Structure formats: structure tokens, C-alpha cells
Amino acid sequence: MSPLPGRRREHEAISELLAGGGGALVFHGDPGIGKTALLESAAGQADGFLVLALAAAETESTLPFAALHRLLGAVVENASGPPASQALALARLLESGPAGESRFATFVRLLRLLRRVAGERPLLCCVDDAHWLDPPSLEALAFVARRLRGDRIAMLFGWCDETVPVSFGVRGLRLAPLDDRSSREVLRDLVPVADVAGALGSIAMGSPCVLTDLARSLTPEQARGEAPLPQVLPPEHRLRRAHRARLLRLPADTRWLVLLAAADEELDVDGLAAAAAVSGVDIGALEPAESSGLLRVDGAAIRFVRPLVRAFTYHESTMVQRRSVHSLLARSVDPRTQPLRHYLHRALAAYGPDDGLATRLERAALASHGRHGAASRALERAAELTGDAAIAAARVVAAARHAWRAGEPHRARMLLRRVRPATVPARVRAVSAVLEAEIGLRTGAAAPDVDALLAVADELAGHDRGLAIGALARAGEALWVSGERSRYLDVARRALASRRPGEPPIVELACEHLATLSATLRGAHRRAADALGRTVTSVSTLDNAEAFTQAGLAAILCGAELEAHRLAGRGAAIARANRDLSVEPRALEIAALAELAMGRYDDPTTALRGLELARESGQEAVASGQSALLALHAAILGDRAACLRRARDAREAGWARAVVEWALAVLDLVDGRHPEAFARLRAATGAHVVLRVAATPHIVEAAARCGVRPAGVAALRVFDAWATTTANPRWLALSARCHALLAEDNGEADEYFRAALEQHARSGADLDRAWTALLYGQRLRRQRRPAAARVQLRGALDTFERLEARPWIDRTVAELRAAGHHVEHRQPPAVEALTPQQVQIARLVADGATNREVAAHLLLSTRTVDHHMRNIFAKLGVRSRVELARLMS
Known part of the structure; x- marks a missing residue:
């Protein structure tokens, strides 16, 4: 049975339990978080087990032993012989009240009965809604669960945290909300439109129950993304009914205060007290809501215990109540100090169009710094209050831009769907098209329509050249990513031909970027360097994250990795300060690419952070790029498992896929499969000339080793034309190494290898130098010069051991032994106390891996890794991961 999306840890725990010698687990969490689905999945994978399933009932929670009586009935129905007779006898005892024996004796009889059942066939007992168990039944089942050692009995409980905290005395796993990727996977067969699925994931806040039930409630128009999506479950859904009943148990004044808090996420205690005073309610009326666990007060902050409770509370009120609440909150929020909140509440309280209010709300939204989510919703509401269709459309597009910056790409694209091209001005259509192209490029949801962008540029060329060039720049980026070199050059020519003196700085930068990239593609590297110089000069006058990021990419193409790293880092910093999630992941991707270009393989932190942010903000294409870079990083270090794991995360097409193929080719090189490496590199880089140049050192090595020297010479000719213009020691060193590999005369090869090592010493790229030294030593x-070979190989070995590059260590040791030098693998003395598997785990943890990542890397369960980590700490006498990392280094 396939694991449920986002529940890998839980499925591993279930598999371990079913495969082991008995035990119990409690899955607990919020209502609708997926506890029932997990228990059902466990029952489905329990091949050969007798499965007893019990769902506790709230109506029987006050009847002593009611749940246990039902469980015994299931034993009678499914077992035979003595176990069935014992179950029937125990059930009759419970019916008459077990007054003749102690509760302890009854519990022991239950344990013996279940062991008798399991003696004939392994037993899985699944108890759902265990929070509704009557107390004696809960005590009995918990008694058994704590004593399952060596038995063929597995017990699983589902417990809702909304009632009382779980206290079983057995292992518990709290179910976390699903992430964006898992949510979309849940909806794969229910909602075919990616943006609808993504937007539903945001509304459901990680609840699989809410997610699937929302999807099933959609109208055909909503499912196609042509109508606004529901913001909450239907009124008669069981979760809403349960919440409604919980609210109705609170006093009326308490419900009013809870509704005020639900209507404004930024409302703090002072703000709620002010609003309460205006409405004539004592703030002390909030206490029953706190006591019931509905919300809590942390200092000045008011927090709902679960995010969905806020949405349920808000939508349980009537329209009149909601407008009344927003009107009250508007009066209690000062428009001078908090204009966005003030006008948004006024707008949500308004009836019908109000152009004046819409204008004030728009101004407040555009003036809010870094509050992109709130600004987006304010602009969306401003559009609803606007009478002029063209102005309303412009506000919808602005709302989409802020949603994109807030890390909500699906909502942004849903907003853009409302812009009907036939009814809006050309400029609004253009802004919408360019924004949609940008989102498509970063998310990978849909390839931008290059022809549509070119048509936009043509339409606006005469009266809005800045936007026209912006459309050409996005069209060019789409062609660059897809590797369509000739079309990219055509687009760049169109943009550069329309340049005029005195362009705005941002337009000038877009042109210089196109000039840099197009010159690189044409092999005019001097012109590219000149354009980059103008770009760096211009960008320094701006405070634009996107401009710095694009300049960073241009710098990489010109072989200026240090400058690229600085520029991209500045772009990431600006985006972070502005809370702009549309740019920061991309800036970190360029920074990580610059680090790779510098030969920095010892710290993938930048790429890992970029990957995390890209996933959080729904930028799957950027996440794929980061995964591909991490795969290449791992391949160069010879870490096959990490490379393959990262490769699986990258998309199956485009630039990221080409980088993954490059990474897999490097693994082939590391393993000595040179023909396979050469074939893979030729196929991967065929459509991407820039990648082909960057991969030339690997192409040449593979070509030289598998007897296709002319192909290596041809690739090196292109590489040299670029590398010599950079004056960059790293690229010059790699060029010299390539010439050495292709040299047919040993003397010529020696000269090139020595030149390469001299340049490596200037570049500071240690692994590159070690790789060259290994090739030279070989x-x-x-050449039958073992003494000279040993000098090179010993230096290479020192570096490979420091970098923990295991395959490189093995290759170098083998070469040293072949050169007549006996070498023992060196490792920290204390590590000798560990088993080989513990050494692997300790090294991965020292490199920063979590226990779960180690488990995935080594194909172990997380529990097994936890066990090994306790032993490692005990054997090495360390108390923390920091101490372990220090020891392993």
C-alpha cells in the first residue's frame, strides 16, 4: 500500500511495529489531521494479521467498559475455539459488572486473552477516536499497550488533542499539518487544475480532511479556477458542526470577543480591550474561551489554538455580524498609525461600490512595507468596491503581485484568471502577462507563452517602452531556460535595437542583462564582460532585489563568481528585508550557483536554505534548480546516495534536468565509467550551450579516457575562448588540466599539469586541485615515475579525507598502493570504537544531517538511527551534535 502523502515518518513507525515483536503507538493531533486515514492504512498493510478495528463513540463515553465490550465482541466474531470462549466469558463478566474481582485482575485477563489470540495469528488492534473511550476501557487498553514486549500484538490509537492531552504511557507521534507539496499530492486525482489545488492547500492549512472535503464541495466553475473558491467547509460538515457546538457552549459576550479576535489576525490584547469597550463588553468575558482551549493569550498576543478555528469562528457568524465587527474594529484602529488595517476593516464593512474608499484602501496597501499578504487582500477588496472595470482589473493585478511576493503563487494566478483580456486596457493586460510569465518560470506550473509576451511588447513599444522591454526580458528568460539559443538571440536583438538614451535605470539594466547573455551565447565574451561592467555600475544605484539577482547571473556567465556571489547575496538581503518571497529563493539559487562555480563544496547551506524557501513559497521550478545544484555538489564529492536523492527531487525537464544529468555523469566519472559519462554529458548539454561550457572539464576527461579525443578538443576550444577572457584562476586551472589530459606528449602533459596546479593554488578551490593532482599522479x-606520482597522490588524499569524499579517497589509496606506497585509511582514533554503520551515521550527522535525513540516506528507520545515535554518543563520550562534529573533523 502506498504511504499517505506527507506521512512518511508515521508509515515507517507502523512498518517497524508490524515487523517487530509487538508494541503500541498513539497518533494524536487536531481534528481532521488524518488519524483515521493512518489507522485505515495500517490495517491495509497488515498482511497476515487479524485486525480488530474499534471507533470509540462519544455517546458511550460515560458507560463503564462500553468500548471494551465492543472490542470483545469483535474478538468473538473473528476468533474461534478457546480465544472466542474466553472473550465471550469476559464480555459477560463486564455486562454483570466485574464486582467479583479487582480491576487489575480484569485487565490481566484481557492481556492474556489478546496474547492467546495472537498465538494463532498476529494481531493488530486499531482504536480510533480514543479520546472518547470510557475511562475504564481506556485504562484497560492502556494497561495492555504498556505490556506488549515480545508479543505479536500491535496496538494503534488515534487521539484528538482538542479534548485532553494524550497520556497513555506509550510512544506518541503528533501529526503535523501537511506541507504544500503533500497537499497537492492529496488532491492530484480530485482537482486537476494545479492553481486550484494549491489555493485549496492554503485554505485547508495542512488538514487532509478539510482539503479533500473542500475539493469535493467545489462547483465545476470553481474546480476550473473560474470562480472564487470557498474559504471554509460547508456549514453541515462534521468539523464545522463540532466547532459550532463548542462555540454555543460559550456565553454570548465570550462569543462576541472571539469573533472580534477572528476578524483581525493582528488584534492584540490592548486592541481587543479597546474594541470590547466600544461594544460595551468586559474583556474579562474572554476567560471561558481560554479555559476551553479555543484560544490563548501569550503576552500581548491572542492566538487561536489551531489556525482553522479562526476561519470556522469567522464564518459561523452571519453577514450582518461580520460587517458589524469590521465596523467596530475600524473605529478602534487609528487610520494615522495603522491605515491599512483601518481602511480594510472599513472596506469589509461596506455595502456596494465605494470608489473613494477603494482608492484610500489602495493607497494604504501600496504604502505598506513588507506586508504583502495583507496588501493583496486589501487590493482584492478595493477591486470589489471599484465601479470602473479597468481600474478594478488593475487593482486585481496589483493584488496578484502582492500575493506572489507573499509566497502565495497559486492565489496570485487565480487572481490573474479574473483579468479578462478583452475588457481591460493594454497596459493592464501587459502587466498581467509579464507577472504570469514570472510566476510560471519560478513555479514551473506552466511554460510562459513567449509569443504572447512578444505580442505584448509589440503593442506597447510605442507608448510604454519600459513595460515592452520587461515583456521581452521575460520572454528571453523563458527561452534561456528552455535552451532555445537562436530565439533568445532574436529577442535580445529586438530589445537592444529599441534602446534610447536616458532610459530609466531599471530598463537600462534589463537591456544590459540581455546584452550580457546574448554576447555570451554568441561567444563575444569581451562584449559580455563590458556589458557586465555597466550592469554592476548601474545596479549599485538601485535597491532592487530582482536587479541584483539578474546581475549575479550575468556575472557567473562572465566568470566573475566572487562578484556574482556578492550581487546575489545583496539581492537576497534586499528581498529578505522587504519580505519578498518572490525573489529571495531565486537570489539564493544564483548565490549557490556562484559558490559551486567557485569550487566551494564544503558547505551547501545556501542551496539548502534556498530549497527550503522555494518550497515554502511554492516555487517548484526554483526548488528543482536548487535540488539539481545539490545533486551536482554531492556528485562532485562522490556521494552517490545524496546525489540520487536530490536528483529525484528535480523536475524532469529544462535546465534543472540537464544539471541532474550532468551530476549523474560526474558519478559515472567518479566510478570510472567514462563512455557512459561522455554519452550522458553530450545528451544533457546539447541544448544548453552555457552548461556545455561549464561542464567542459568533465566532458574532456570523459572524452580523453574513452578514446574520442577530437570531441574533447572541440569542446575545449570553446571553453578556452571563454576562460581566457575571465582571467579567473579556477577556469584557467581547469583549462590547463584539460590540455594535459588531451596532450599526446608526456612532456607537454607535465607542463600543463604543473600550470594547472599553480593556478589552483591561486583559486583556493581545494577539491579541484586534489582532483587535478590525482589525475597527474595517475x-x-x-609513466613509471612512482616517486613523483606519490607526491601528487598524497597531497590529493589529504584533501579528499578532509572533505570526506569517500570514493575519491578509495581511488587515491588504490593509486598510492599501485605506486608502491602502503597507506592506511586515517580516521579519528575515537571512531575506531564504532561499527562501520555507526561511522557512516556519525559522519552524516557531523555534516549537519538530521536523524530523519540519515535514515532516508541509509534506508533505515528513524527509530534505528535514534538507537545508533545513543550508542555513538555513549561510545565517544560526547553529549551534543556539535561535539560530535568537532570530533569527526
Whole structure:
């Protein structure tokens, strides 16, 4: 049975339990978080087990032993012989009240009965809604669960945290909300439109029950993304009914205060007290809501215990109540100090169009710094209050831009769907098209329509050249990513031909970026460097994250990795300060690419952070790019498992896929499969000339080793034309290494290898230098110069061991032994106390991996890794991961 999306940890725990010698687990969490689905999944994968399933009933929670009586009935129905007779006898005892024996004796009889059943066939007992168990039944089942050692009995409980905290005395796993990727996977067969699925994921806040039930409630128009989506479950849904009943148990004044808090996420205690005073309610009326666990007060902050409770509370009120609440909150929020909140509440309280209010709300939204989510919703409401269709459309597009910056790409694209091209001005259509192209490029949801962008540029060329060039720039980026070199050059020519003196700085930068990239594609590297110089000069006058990020990419293409790293880092910092999630992941991707270009393989932190942010903000294409870079990083270090794991996360097409193929080719090189590496590199880089140049050192090595020297010479000719213009020691070193590999004369090869090592010393790229030294040592040994070979190989080994590059260590040791030098693998003395598997785990943890990542890397369960970590700490005498990392280094 396939694991439920987002529940890998839980499925591993279930599999371990079913495969082991008995035990119990409690899955607990919020209502609708997926406890029932997990228990059902466990029952489905329990092949060969007798499965007893019990769902506790609230109506029987006050009847002593009612749940246990039902469980015994299931034993009678499914077992035979003595176990069935014992179950029947125990059930009759419970019916008459077990007055003749102690409760302890009754519990022991239950344990013996279940062991008798399991003696004939392994037993899985699933108890759902365990929070509704009557107390004696709960005590009995918990008694059994704590004593399952060596039995063939597995017990699983589902417990809702909304009632009382779970206290079983057995292992518990709290179910976390699903992430965006898992939510979309849940909806794969229910909602075919990606943006609808993504937007529903945001509304459901990680609840699989809410997610699937919302999807099933959609109208055909909503499912196609042509109508606004519901913001909450239907009124008669069981979760809403349960919440409604919970609200109705509170006093009326308490419900009013809870509704005030639900209507404004930024409302703090002072603000609620002010609003309460205006409405004539004592703030002390909030206490029953706190006591019931509905919300809590942390200092000045008011927090709902679960995010969905806020939405349920708000939508349980009537329209009149909601407008009344917003009107009250508007009066209690000062428009001078908090204009966005003030006018948004006024707008939500308004009836019908109000152009004046819409204008004030728009101004407040555009003036809010970094509050993109609130600004987006304010602009959306401003559009609803606007009478002029063209102005309303412009506000919808602005709302989409802020949603994109807030990390809500699906909502942004849903807003853009409302813009009907036939009814809005050309400029609004253009802004919408360019924004949609940007979102498509970063999310990978849909390839931008290049022809539509070119048509937009043509339409606006005469009266809005800045936006026209922006459309051309996005069209060019789409062509660059897809590797369509000739079309990219055509687009760049169109943009550069329309340049005029005195362009605005941002337009000038877009042109210089196109000039840099197009010159690189044409092989005019001097012109590219000149354009980059103008770009760096211009961008320094701006405070634009996107401009710095694009300049960083241009710098990488010109071989200026240090400058690229600085520029991209500045772009990421600006985006972070502005809370702009539309740019920061991309800036970190360029920074990580710059680090890779510098030969920095010892710290993938930048790429990992970029990957995390890209996933959080729904930028799957950027996440794929980061995964591909991490795969290449791992491949160069020879870490096959990490490379393959990252490769699986990258998309199956485009630039990221080409980088993954490059990474897999590097693994082939590391393993000595040179023909396979060469074939893979040729196929991967065929449509991407820039990648082909960057991969040339690997292409040449593979070509030289598998007897296709002319292909290596041709690739190196292109590489040299670029590398010599950069004056960059790293690229010059790699060029010299390539010439050495292709040299047919040993003397010529020696000269090139020595030149390469000299340049490596200037570049500071240690692994590059070690790789070159290994290749040189191999050649020297084959020339029957073992003493000279050993010098190179020992230096290479020191670096590979420091970087923990395991395959490189093995290759170098083998070469040293072949050169007549006996070498023992060196590792920290204390590590000798560990088993080989513990050494692997300790090294991964020292490199920063979590226990779960280690488990995935080594194909173990997380519990097994936890066990090994306790033993590792005990054997090495360390108390923390920091101490372990220090020892392993």
C-alpha cells in the first residue's frame, strides 16, 4: 500500500511495529489531521494479521467498559475455539459488572486473552477516536499497550488533542499539518487544475480532511479556477458542526470577543480591550474561551489554538455580524498609525461600490512595507468596491503581485484568471502577462507563452517602452531556460535595437542583462564582460532585489563568481528585508550557483536554505534548480546516495534536468565509467550551450579516457575562448588540466599539469586541485615515475579525507598502493570504537544531517538511527551534535 502523502515518518513507525515483536503507538493531533486515514492504512498493510478495528463513540463515553465490550465482541466474531470462549466469558463478566474481582485482575485477563489470540495469528488492534473511550476501557487498553514486549500484538490509537492531552504511557507521534507539496499530492486525482489545488492547500492549512472535503464541495466553475473558491467547509460538515457546538457552549459576550479576535489576525490584547469597550463588553468575558482551549493569550498576543478555528469562528457568524465587527474594529484602529488595517476593516464593512474608499484602501496597501499578504487582500477588496472595470482589473493585478511576493503563487494566478483580456486596457493586460510569465518560470506550473509576451511588447513599444522591454526580458528568460539559443538571440536583438538614451535605470539594466547573455551565447565574451561592467555600475544605484539577482547571473556567465556571489547575496538581503518571497529563493539559487562555480563544496547551506524557501513559497521550478545544484555538489564529492536523492527531487525537464544529468555523469566519472559519462554529458548539454561550457572539464576527461579525443578538443576550444577572457584562476586551472589530459606528449602533459596546479593554488578551490593532482599522479605512475606520482597522490588524499569524499579517497589509496606506497585509511582514533554503520551515521550527522535525513540516506528507520545515535554518543563520550562534529573533523 502506498504511504499517505506527507506521512512518511508515521508509515515507517507502523512498518517497524508490524515487523517487530509487538508494541503500541498513539497518533494524536487536531481534528481532521488524518488519524483515521493512518489507522485505515495500517490495517491495509497488515498482511497476515487479524485486525480488530474499534471507533470509540462519544455517546458511550460515560458507560463503564462500553468500548471494551465492543472490542470483545469483535474478538468473538473473528476468533474461534478457546480465544472466542474466553472473550465471550469476559464480555459477560463486564455486562454483570466485574464486582467479583479487582480491576487489575480484569485487565490481566484481557492481556492474556489478546496474547492467546495472537498465538494463532498476529494481531493488530486499531482504536480510533480514543479520546472518547470510557475511562475504564481506556485504562484497560492502556494497561495492555504498556505490556506488549515480545508479543505479536500491535496496538494503534488515534487521539484528538482538542479534548485532553494524550497520556497513555506509550510512544506518541503528533501529526503535523501537511506541507504544500503533500497537499497537492492529496488532491492530484480530485482537482486537476494545479492553481486550484494549491489555493485549496492554503485554505485547508495542512488538514487532509478539510482539503479533500473542500475539493469535493467545489462547483465545476470553481474546480476550473473560474470562480472564487470557498474559504471554509460547508456549514453541515462534521468539523464545522463540532466547532459550532463548542462555540454555543460559550456565553454570548465570550462569543462576541472571539469573533472580534477572528476578524483581525493582528488584534492584540490592548486592541481587543479597546474594541470590547466600544461594544460595551468586559474583556474579562474572554476567560471561558481560554479555559476551553479555543484560544490563548501569550503576552500581548491572542492566538487561536489551531489556525482553522479562526476561519470556522469567522464564518459561523452571519453577514450582518461580520460587517458589524469590521465596523467596530475600524473605529478602534487609528487610520494615522495603522491605515491599512483601518481602511480594510472599513472596506469589509461596506455595502456596494465605494470608489473613494477603494482608492484610500489602495493607497494604504501600496504604502505598506513588507506586508504583502495583507496588501493583496486589501487590493482584492478595493477591486470589489471599484465601479470602473479597468481600474478594478488593475487593482486585481496589483493584488496578484502582492500575493506572489507573499509566497502565495497559486492565489496570485487565480487572481490573474479574473483579468479578462478583452475588457481591460493594454497596459493592464501587459502587466498581467509579464507577472504570469514570472510566476510560471519560478513555479514551473506552466511554460510562459513567449509569443504572447512578444505580442505584448509589440503593442506597447510605442507608448510604454519600459513595460515592452520587461515583456521581452521575460520572454528571453523563458527561452534561456528552455535552451532555445537562436530565439533568445532574436529577442535580445529586438530589445537592444529599441534602446534610447536616458532610459530609466531599471530598463537600462534589463537591456544590459540581455546584452550580457546574448554576447555570451554568441561567444563575444569581451562584449559580455563590458556589458557586465555597466550592469554592476548601474545596479549599485538601485535597491532592487530582482536587479541584483539578474546581475549575479550575468556575472557567473562572465566568470566573475566572487562578484556574482556578492550581487546575489545583496539581492537576497534586499528581498529578505522587504519580505519578498518572490525573489529571495531565486537570489539564493544564483548565490549557490556562484559558490559551486567557485569550487566551494564544503558547505551547501545556501542551496539548502534556498530549497527550503522555494518550497515554502511554492516555487517548484526554483526548488528543482536548487535540488539539481545539490545533486551536482554531492556528485562532485562522490556521494552517490545524496546525489540520487536530490536528483529525484528535480523536475524532469529544462535546465534543472540537464544539471541532474550532468551530476549523474560526474558519478559515472567518479566510478570510472567514462563512455557512459561522455554519452550522458553530450545528451544533457546539447541544448544548453552555457552548461556545455561549464561542464567542459568533465566532458574532456570523459572524452580523453574513452578514446574520442577530437570531441574533447572541440569542446575545449570553446571553453578556452571563454576562460581566457575571465582571467579567473579556477577556469584557467581547469583549462590547463584539460590540455594535459588531451596532450599526446608526456612532456607537454607535465607542463600543463604543473600550470594547472599553480593556478589552483591561486583559486583556493581545494577539491579541484586534489582532483587535478590525482589525475597527474595517475599519469606519472603510468609513466613509471612512482616517486613523483606519490607526491601528487598524497597531497590529493589529504584533501579528499578532509572533505570526506569517500570514493575519491578509495581511488587515491588504490593509486598510492599501485605506486608502491602502503597507506592506511586515517580516521579519528575515537571512531575506531564504532561499527562501520555507526561511522557512516556519525559522519552524516557531523555534516549537519538530521536523524530523519540519515535514515532516508541509509534506508533505515528513524527509530534505528535514534538507537545508533545513543550508542555513538555513549561510545565517544560526547553529549551534543556539535561535539560530535568537532570530533569527526
